[in-house]
Amino acid sequence: MHAFxxxxxxxxxxxxxxxxxxxxxxxxxxxxxxxxxxxMRGVAEVSAALVRKRNSGSITSPMFAAAMTQLRMExxxxxxxxxxxxxxxxxxxxxxxxxxxxxxxxxxxxxQTALTITAQRRAGGRSLPWGLACKGPRQ
Numbered sequence: 525m526h527a528f529x530x531x532x533x534x535x536x537x538x539x540x541x542x543x544x545x546x547x548x549x550x551x552x553x554x555x556x557x558x559x560x561x562x563x564m565r566g567v568a569e570v571s572a573a574l575v576r577k578r579n580s581g582s583i584t585s586p587m588f589a590a591a592m593t594q595l596r597m598e599x600x601x602x603x604x605x606x607x608x609x610x611x612x613x614x615x616x617x618x619x620x621x622x623x624x625x626x627x628x629x630x631x632x633x634x635x636q637t638a639l640t641i642t643a644q645r646r647a648g649g650r651s652l653p654w655g656l657a658c659k660g661p662r663q
Contacts, residue, residue, distance in 0.1 A: 527606075527650070528555055529641060530562040531634045532569035535599070539570065539591035540577050552598070561606040563637060565630070567599055608637060 528551050537545040538552060551560065571592065578588035599605045610633050618636035621627065627635065 527559045527561055527641070527645065529638050530560065530566065532566040532573065535562055535566055536570045536573045539574060539595050540583055558604050561608060561641070562599065563610050563634065564607045565610040565633065567595070567607065569630070570595060
């Protein structure tokens with residue numbers, strides 16, 4: 525069975541109108557919570573993105589309040605949505621990816637997490653599809 529790792533830019537699509545929201549909504553509806561993953565750091569980034577959207581007027585205060593409640597319920601407090609730590613060991617391993625792939629610090633952590641989880645899942649005969657929940661290369 526596939527699992528889906530969300531970075532913050534993908535996860536925020538669940539809580540604010542953006543291009544790609546339908547794909548994220550589909551995954552939430554069809555994949556089952558035990559197969560959805562994100563970094564805890566990503567949850568904080570989504571929260572900050574929602575604050576920025578409210579402050580810029582791209583979402584209303586009631587929409588912001590509803591989105592924050594939904595984020596807390598579906599991800600933060602949900603035992604079956606897998607939330608991964610970005611601990612010192614992960615960060616230390618991820619540092620080399622910045623130079624190798626010319627990506628920012630957050631993306632190195634997400635990429636290293638995806639590489640680690642993919643290796644673990646493949647060893648167990650499972651997979652993590654890349655094209656659905658991870659960002660593509662920077663343009």
